[in-house]
Structure formats: structure tokens, C-alpha cells
Amino acid sequence: MTKIVVGLSGGVDSSVSAYLLKQQGYDVTGVFMQNWEGDDDEYCTIKEDSMDAIAVADVLGIDIEIVNFAHEYKDRVFNYFLTEYQNGRTPNPDILCNSEIKFKSFLDYSISLGAEYIATGHYVDKTTLTNGQETLIKAEDHNKDQSYFLYRLNQQQINKSIFPLGKLIKPEVRKIAASLNLPNATKKDSTGICFIGERPFREFLQKYMPIKSGKMVTPEGKIVGEHQGLMFYTIGQRKGLGIGGQGEPWFVANKNLTTNELIVVQGHDHQLLYTYSLNANQLSFALGTIPPDGKYTAKTRYRTQDASCEVFKTGEDEIKVVFDEPQWAVTPGQSVVIYDGINCLGGGIIK
Numbered sequence: 535m536t537k538i539v540v541g542l543s544g545g546v547d548s549s550v551s552a553y554l555l556k557q558q559g560y561d562v563t564g565v566f567m568q569n570w571e572g573d574d575d576e577y578c579t580i581k582e583d584s585m586d587a588i589a590v591a592d593v594l595g596i597d598i599e600i601v602n603f604a605h606e607y608k609d610r611v612f613n614y615f616l617t618e619y620q621n622g623r624t625p626n627p628d629i630l631c632n633s634e635i636k637f638k639s640f641l642d643y644s645i646s647l648g649a650e651y652i653a654t655g656h657y658v659d660k661t662t663l664t665n666g667q668e669t670l671i672k673a674e675d676h677n678k679d680q681s682y683f684l685y686r687l688n689q690q691q692i693n694k695s696i697f698p699l700g701k702l703i704k705p706e707v708r709k710i711a712a713s714l715n716l717p718n719a720t721k722k723d724s725t726g727i728c729f730i731g732e733r734p735f736r737e738f739l740q741k742y743m744p745i746k747s748g749k750m751v752t753p754e755g756k757i758v759g760e761h762q763g764l765m766f767y768t769i770g771q772r773k774g775l776g777i778g779g780q781g782e783p784w785f786v787a788n789k790n791l792t793t794n795e796l797i798v799v800q801g802h803d804h805q806l807l808y809t810y811s812l813n814a815n816q817l818s819f820a821l822g823t824i825p826p827d828g829k830y831t832a833k834t835r836y837r838t839q840d841a842s843c844e845v846f847k848t849g850e851d852e853i854k855v856v857f858d859e860p861q862w863a864v865t866p867g868q869s870v871v872i873y874d875g876i877n878c879l880g881g882g883i884i885k
Contacts, residue, residue: 535559535560535561536559536560536561536650536651537560537561537563537647537648537649538560538561538562538563538650538651538652538653538696539563539564539565539640539643539644539649539651539652540552540555540562540563540564540565540652540653540654541564541565541566541567541636541640541652541653541654542565542566542587542590542598543566543567543583543587543655543724544566544579544582544583544584544585544586544587544590544718544721545583545586545718545721545723545724546655546707546708546711546716546718546719546720546721546723547655547656547657547699547707547723548587548654548655549587549590549594549655549711549716549718550655550699550707550710550711550716551653551654551655551697551698551699552564552594552596552653553594553716554698554699555653555696555698556594556595556596560651562594562596563596563597563599563647563649564587564590564596564597564598564599565598565599565600565601565640565643565644566583566587566598566599566600566601567601567603567635567636567640568580568600568601568602568603568604569603569604569607569631569635570604570607571602579724583724584600586717586718586721589717589718590716590717590718593714593715593716593717594714601640601643603635603639603640606635607631607635610630610634610635611627611630611631611634611635612627614627614630615627616743618867619739619743619765620765621791621867622764622789622791622866623865623866623867624768624769624865624866624867625868626683626867626868626869628683629683629684629685629686629869630686632683632684632686632687633684633686633687633691633818636654637652637684637691637695638691640652641691641694641695645694650694651694651695651696652695652696653696653697653698654695654697655698655699656680656683656684656697656699657673657675657678657679657680657697657699657700657704658670658671658672658673658679658680658681658684658697658700658878659671659672659673659674659697659700659701660692660695660697660700661877667689667820667821668689668692668820669692669820669821669877669878670685670687670692670820671700671878672873672876672878673697673699673700673701674700674701674702674703675699675702675703675704678704681871681878682833682836682869682871682878683836685818685820685869685871685878685879685880685881686818686880687820688818688820688822689821689822692820708720736763736766739763739765739766740763743763743765745762745763746763746764746794747760747761747762747763748760748761748763748764748793748794748795748796749761749793749794749795749796750775750777750795750796750798751795751796751797752797752798752799753787753797758777758784758798759775759776759777759798761796764789764791764794764796767786767789768786768865769786769787769788769807769863769864769865769866770785770786770807770862770863770865771785771786772784772785772786775798777798781800782800782801782802783800783801783802784798784799784800785798785799785800785802785804785807785863786798787799787804787806787807788806802862807862808860808861808862809857809860809861809864810856810857810860810861811854811855811856811857812834812854812855812861812864812870812884812885813848813852813853813854813855813884814852814853814869814870814881814882814884814885815849815851815852815882815883815885816882816883817851817852817880817881817882818880818882819879819880819881820878820879821879821880824847824853825845825872825874825879827844827845827846827847828844828845829842829843829844830842830843830844830845830873830874831872831873831874832845832855832857832870832871832872832873832881833870833871833873834861834864834865834868834869834870834884835863835865838861840873841857841858841859841861842857842858843855843856843857843858844856845872851882852882852885853882855870855872864884866884866885867883867884868883868884869881869882869883869884870884
């Protein structure tokens with residue numbers, strides 16, 4: 535019997551994944567990953583989630599372990615998170631957590647237990663190409679597809695992973711959970727990253743980084759307000775600027791680290807909020823090489839439609855992406871992910 539270890543998060547998706555794999559005849563073991571610990575655990579749902587995972591394992595009749603990857607998380611993900619904010623960028627730690635923790639530390643641990651594969655509750659699928667290599671493809675449920683967050687997985691990680699929910703839509707998953715009377719069948723989907731939890735974002739960041747307020751200015755240099763620290767703002771941000779009563783809403787358009795100024799503009803459709811092209815580095819492509827120059831589609835953030843574009847290799851670790859239509863609020867530090875149809879090819883970090 536093939537041994538597989540499932541990352542049980544305490545949520546409904548990974549729970550149903552474990553059930554489906556057991557039904558398919560796998561020898562299933564669950565692992566709950568603890569990726570954060572500190573003096574502020576009250577903001578994180580680790581205790582509640584771990585209890586839910588244990589309860590699910592009991593219903594399914596599988597063994598479960600709680601494994602602590604907090605050291606690896608702080609070393610490989612959290613330190614990067616802080617460095618990016620210090621450099622005025624807006625990182626996506628969930629993407630790095632997937633490639634470095636869930637599909638690296640967790641994968642290595644599972645193999646040490648004798649597992650041939652790991653599985654998670656991600657909405658994504660994979661396919662084998664004619665050359666024998668594998669690549670991620672979009673999930674059947676395009677509204678839940680999470681290939682954007684998994685684009686940094688390499689061949690070994692993809693080969694050793696199974697994604698049971700790739701061909702299911704979310705309502706079907708909920709229905710399966712309800713039919714099994716799983717204790718988390720109606721549990722709300724988790725959002726955000728564990729170490730921030732429900733606390734105010736500014737309160738969290740200022741524990742780790744020095745705060746330096748400065749001027750909010752228009753592109754013409756007119757002072758319209760004061761920011762609380764450039765790290766607290768991201769391109770396209772509207773809420774929390776504290777500028778009102780002057781016509782159209784204000785949005786963050788840029789940051790000037792040299793002068794410590796936040797550049798703001800009025801109106802969602804202001805030209806400075808749009809761009810036709812971007813450069814990206816820190817590249818990661820599933821097939822190990824940058825795709826040939828040509829036409830593709832791309833996302834610059836998770837909740838956007840794929841946009842038609844051309845991709846050009848500009849260096850050993852850099853690409854240029856030129857869009858057919860201008861893209862709104864392209865943000866340095868976020869990821870651009872390249873697709874060829876439903877195939878997720880990979881991508882990089884927006885410079």
C-alpha cells in the first residue's frame with residue numbers, strides 16, 4: 535500500500551483531501567504543521583486549528599502528528615518578509631511558505647517517515663508533458679484555483695505531490711465533508727497569514743521594524759498629508775490614507791525611499807496607477823528554464839483575470855513582461871505568474 539502524508543491544516547479542504555486519498559487505497563497519515571510560535575500566539579489560530587485537525591483524523595481513522603517548523607519558517611520566510619518591507623516592497627509570504635515549508639520542510643519530513651507522496655488541500659492540478667516532465671495546471675474550480683501561490687514548485691516537489699481537489703469545485707468539497715459529519719464541514723476558509731492573524735497590520739510590523747513617518751505628496755510635489763511609515767502602504771491602496779474631502783478618492787501610486795515620501799494620486803483610473811510592462815527576477819519555472827520568448831497570459835496578483843502579454847528573457851534571472859492592455863497597481867515585491875493556457879509555467883518577483 536502506497537504511503538502518503540497529508541498536510542492537515544484543520545480546514546475542510548485538507549480534511550476532504552485525506553478522505554479521498556484513503557478511499558483511493560492509500561495508507562494515509564496526517565501532519566499538522568506549526569509554522570509560528572512566539573509571545574503573541576493569541577492572534578493565531580494554531581490551537582483551534584490543531585484541535586480541528588486531530589478531530590478530523592479521529593473521524594477518518596488515520597494517525598496524525600503535530601510537527602513544528604517554526605524555526606524554518608522564521609529563517610526562510612519571515613526574515614525575507616521583513617527584508618522586503620524594509621526595502622519598500624510588498625512581499626507575498628504565502629508563496630514562499632508553500633515552496634520553502636509546505637513543499638520542502640514538510641516534504642522532506644514526510645519522506646523521512648517513508649512516504650512516497652505528500653498531499654494538501656490546494657485547489658490545483660498537475661499534468662505530465664510529452665517529455666515526461668510535470669507541470670501544474672489550473673484547478674477545475676477557477677474561482678478557487680491556487681496555482682498562483684504554487685508557481686515556485688520545482689520538478690521534484692511537483693512529482694512528489696498529489697492534489698486531490700484539482701478536479702472538484704468548492705461546493706462539492708463542502709458536500710463531501712457534510713456527508714461525513716466532519717467537525718469542520720462548515721468552518722470558514724482561512725485568510726491571511728498565521729503570524730499576523732486578526733491583529734492590526736501596523737501594530738505587528740512596528741514590533742520588528744523602525745517607524746519613520748514622512749510626507750504624502752502628489753506627483754507634482756504638493757503635500758497632502760503625512761504617512762506613518764512607507765512599509766505600511768502598498769501600490770493601489772485606498773484605505774487608511776487619511777486624506778478626504780478633496781474630490782475623488784486617493785490611492786498610493788509609488789514610494790520614494792530616498793526622500794521617504796509616499797506618492798498619492800486621485801481617482802482609481804489615474805494614469806500613474808497603470809503600467810504596460812514590468813521586469814521580474816528571482817525566477818522559478820517548473821521546467822527549470824525560462825520559457826521561449828512569445829505570447830502568454832499572466833497574473834500580477836491572485837484575484838485578477840489572466841492578462842494577455844508577451845514575455846521576453848532579458849537576463850539569466852530576469853524577464854520582461856509586456857501586456858496588451860495596461861495593468862492596474864502592479865506592485866514591486868509581488869509575483870507575476872506566467873500561464874500557457876491552463877498550464878502554470880512559473881514566474882518571478884516584480885522589480
